Amino acid sequence: MKRGLAIVAGLGLLAATYAVAATTPTSQLVEAPFGSRGSLGDTVSSQHLIATVHEASLAHEVELGSWRGTTAGVWFVADATVEATLESKLIEVDLFIDGVQYGGTKRGDGGTVDEHTVAVRFPATGPLLIELPADVVNFPGARSAVLRISPFGDDRLDSVVEIVIDLTTLEVADRVELEPARDGSR
């Protein structure tokens, strides 16, 4: 009786170790940044930044200042206002779809807001541009894409702004004309 119990308990513990090993969170999950989440139009604050993404759309071609942006994919276009909370920050934007990271383009002649340094109480307003695959709206995660606005660089375990966007509801334009980012809010 006692031995039977010991065998069952032993097997149970063995199974439990497998369960623990199988469900141990990955370092990616453990070190994930802390996102302050919001939607389009919300003003969302993290430890470092206060950001508002006013509107978003998709476009096949963009014009920003003298730069004409064509792509084999499709542009994610947003208009955002970002300011710093504690000290000046160079900002970075990334869109995450199904765990894949798409970064803000550096092709826009410095006209995008993520190529600006923002200071405390000195917001910058302007376009965000991210190049996405042409058929992105058909991706399973397209309904819950996450736009992350964070200080430039490694954001593991840091505080970031995250805007959840349903890409399938966005308007798709053939061509949009954008104003380069400027100081001030909208």
Added chain:
Amino acid sequence: MPAKPSPRATLASRVRAWLPILVVGAVLAVAGVVAIPLGGWDTVQLQSAVIPEQSVGDTFVGNRLAISIDDLYLTDDFPDDYTETKPGESFLVVVATLEGLTAEPESPISIGPPSPFTIDGLMNLDERPGYGDLTVFLKRDGTFEPVLSPGVPDTLLFVFTVRSGQFAQGDVLRIGLTDATPEKADIIDGTRWVDEHVAVEVSTTVRDDR
């Protein structure tokens, strides 16, 4: 009481015990003799070491990038319309279409992963071009050192500074398309690449566009 085995039986059982080794030895001996008129085993190329070849314009799908070599030409006009050749120098331009296949943006030439391709004397797996010897542009708008969004293919110009006369119209260069295996990096946030190797070769003829 068991009977003492006779000497004959002992010999037969011994041969039987050694039979596998004798057979293997015999096969090796025959193979060795047969190989002599064929030039010996040293000249045999391992099939696993043969690098397959593909044509200009064909896409090789690796772990990090899908890449096709589209064109290869000599020019004196730098794509930025600004930099000029120095005396005795020319530019060799590799036009390639790349697509990032990982879950993060990819810089074609960066510190961690292998160079997307190799060209003898210009870019190897373990030897990168020096600063100023290679400049990468996006063909569609001339962006310097572009970053590729995952799943968005684009055509890039890899501009090598070469000596005039180092290459000529009609030269056939073997461009090796590389691959490597990704592993989760321990210290940095991202991927480290191991087992870097040339996976496919493309024989490409140099065009003179000067």
Added chain:
Amino acid sequence: MSDSERPVTEVPMTWLRRNRWFLVALAVLIPAALVVSLIPRFFPYLENQPAVIDVARGLDERYSGANVKLTDLEVLDGEALNAPAGSDVVVATFAIDVVDPPASSVCTVTLVAPIDGVEREWDEAIASSDYEVPDEFEKYCDLSEARRYHLQLVFYVPRGEVPDPAIRFTSTAAFPQELRLH
């Protein structure tokens, strides 16, 4: 107390008493283990935290091989100076006497001030206004060679929100010490 009640009340006492030395050991070892686990990372982290040296205006402070003095710190009306919208101009003037220059150092000067009870920080101006630094002042902090000079730096701060700023003066050679000049 009758004999029949005694064992009932004494059972927990007995267990505690029987295990008292183990419990004492646990009480000592658990905190000790916590402290030991903090040795490799946390204590060095604490040691590298900025050590702020407060210095009043007009006083010399020996820092990173130099005598550093904040001679003036003025908040000017940004509107009158055509400064960027919503900003005031802060002009900080220093007298710096580099006596014993460190082998290598990067000097960083920022402006700090509390807003809503939290200290905020601004970098040197990248914007411009009608205020121009007079020629007799240097415009960059440099502690790499022995010399005496006057330095003037301009900051832009949110208009009306920074009445009483301070200067944070750091040198990589003096890390983690830093000056707070008021």
